[in-house]
Amino acid sequence: MNQMVEQNRYSLQEAFALREKPLKEIEAVQLISLKKHIRRAGTTAFYREAFDAIGLDEAELSSISDLTQLPFTTREDLDRFPEKFGVSDQKSIVDVALTSGTTGNAVMVPYTANDLQRLAFNEAVAFHSVGVRARDRVLLTVTLDRCFIAGLAYYSGVTMLGAAAIRNGPGQPARQWQIIETLRPRVVVGVPTFLYELACWGNEHGIDVSQSSIETIVTIGEPARRPGNILTPLGQNLHKLWGANLYSSYGATEFETAFGECSAQAGGHVHPELMLVEIVDDQGRVLPDGEQGEVVVTPLGVEGFPLLRLRTGDVARLDSTPCTCGWNTKRLGPVEGRLAQxxxxxxxxxxxxxxxxxxxxxxxxxxxxxxxxxxxxxxxxxxxxxxxxxxxxxxxxxxxxxxxxxxxxxxxxxxxxxxxxxxxxxxxxxxxxxxxxxxxxx
Missing domain, CATH: 3.30.300.30 (ANL, C-terminal domain)
Structure with missing residues (x-):
């Protein structure tokens, strides 16, 4: 029965209502989820040993700020002890993803059926926040093969909203433009450098790119904004060439969650049902809003590969002020670099x-x-x-x-x-x- 998806586990209507509540009420909901997540993580060898070492009792946690009592998890931990992460019940695993491996060995991340539903919910909320609706067609210029999870996430999020996903994959500019001119998608998802090259190819071949059906661009994989939520030069060129609104996103295979900008374009919203986010200094001390530091993510509700306080190595800033879009969730600013670099x-x-x-x-x-x-x-x-x-x-x-x-x-x-x-x-x-x-x- 573990392979069965819990029906209506994530509700879009409830999600939108939660995001409009005061931050203290949002954190009260998160505390309940955190305690459940700790119990789940405690079934893995890595966290069972870590909890025994510090005598952790999740029942004693009284607020989200108590998250600092939990140990950090590093990418080095994942590399050194891969057998200690992930659930022992392999019957519940329905999909396996691999990280890109750009900063080390690729890490295997197993997904249960509920994890895949959670993944779809994450992207459905993100797409909805930039105006994607059931009537839309969304061109995905990302791969769904090679154990790449992001492509599957975007596809699942689009279809959860009731919109139509066009799975055209990367490369092949001639085919991309044939698809755009034939199927007339309103939204395109892709890596900024590729979308820039695609626009240049179109203009060079007599296509008026700015008059195409594309009105919304969702960028992945590369920064399109810099501190202050200002478009990078590449982002500015994309906006100008396509004549479309640009929204950036940031995520990682390990924490099975992504941050997406809303219509306000003022940082990537933290989905409260799905994650807790901290910014810490080199000594691991939590920093106040607006200060630059390392992004630490605790992905809530994950079954197959539960993690706690994952130090991502990415550098950014957090903003807890209410967003002009009407949501009161925290927002993560653009990634400004990697600590290892x-x-x-x-x-x-x-x-x-x-x-x-x-x-x-x-x-x-x-x-x-x-x-x-x-x-x-x-x-x-x-x-x-x-x-x-x-x-x-x-x-x-x-x-x-x-x-x-x-x-x-x-x-x-x-x-x-x-x-x-x-x-x-x-x-x-x-x-x-x-x-x-x-x-x-x-």
Whole structure:
């Protein structure tokens, strides 16, 4: 019976009503879910050992702030002890996903039937918040194969709303435009760089992209906004080329939940039935709203792969003020970088993403990655490799732009677009690798 989906476990009507309640009432509901989730996590070997070590009794938790009594879970834990995570009842598992493996070995994440329903609910709420309704057609330019969970999540969310999903997958711009012109979807979901290339291909082949049926863009996999919820240069180009509203999203296979922007475009809403979110400093102390720190996620209600206080390694800020859309749930700001990619360069701390945001202003560049090595004095030597087939690209001007805006002056090397893309996808990953760390190899 464990394989049976609990009918009406997640109600969209109840979800919308909950989001309009005061934050204290929302947290009271979350506390009940947290205690259930702790009991579920305690059935796994990893958390059973962790709870025994600290003498945890979930019944003693009196508020969401007591979450700090629980231990952190790190990606290193998942890599070192994969056999200690996940439920022992394998009969309940109906789907298996793999993480992208861009920052380590791929992690197997099992899903129960209820987990898949939870996944669909997450995306249904997110799509609804940007105006997707049952009458709409949604073009999915993401893959549903290769154990990739996001594509399945978007498909399930669209269909839960009663809208029509067009599963066209990535690549093949000619086919994408044939689908757009024939089926006239109003919404498209995809990686920002691909949607930019798709728009450029359309304009180059006589298609008036801004007059297509696409009115709404949902971006995945890459940042489309920077601090302050401002569109990145790439995001601005997407908005201009398509003449469409852009909404960014952020999630990870491990925590089986995603943050999606609403109509206010003021951060990704935290779905209260599905997760708790903290921002912590390097010592693990919870930071107040608005301060930059590491994102820590506790995904509530997960059955197959329950996690507690997962340190994501991503850096962002949290906002608990009421949203102008009418929801009172917390919102996560744009991801500003990864802790593992934090660079120290001549007294300045920065993340590769800030470099990429500057480079996006130059349309002659198509793809870029960062190489970092350790210099003799222990600081980081940074080389930025950019892809361009345009001979007019001025390297010195790029260096001056980076120095003016970021106070850094890294070495810049130009390679062909094909060469850069080959390096970024050399390991066969479905995600581009944009950071190469050689500091511990020399």
């Amino acid at each position: 934090r660079l120290k360069y001549k007294g300045t701390t920065l993340y590769p993403e800030t470099i990429f945001n500057v480079l996006q202003d130059d349309l002659r560049i198509s793809g870029a990655y960062v190489e970092v090595r350790q210099s003799a004095d222990g600081s980081d030597d940074i080389t930025v490799v950019v892809g361009s087939d345009d001979s007019s690209l001025d390297v010195q001007f790029m260096v001056e732009q980076l120095q003016a805006r970021l106070r850094v002056k890294p070495v810049i090397r130009v390679d062909s677009v094909a060469g850069v893309k080959a390096a970024m996808f050399a390991d066969g990953s479905r995600k581009a690798k944009k950071f190469f760390d050689f500091r511990n190899e020399e």
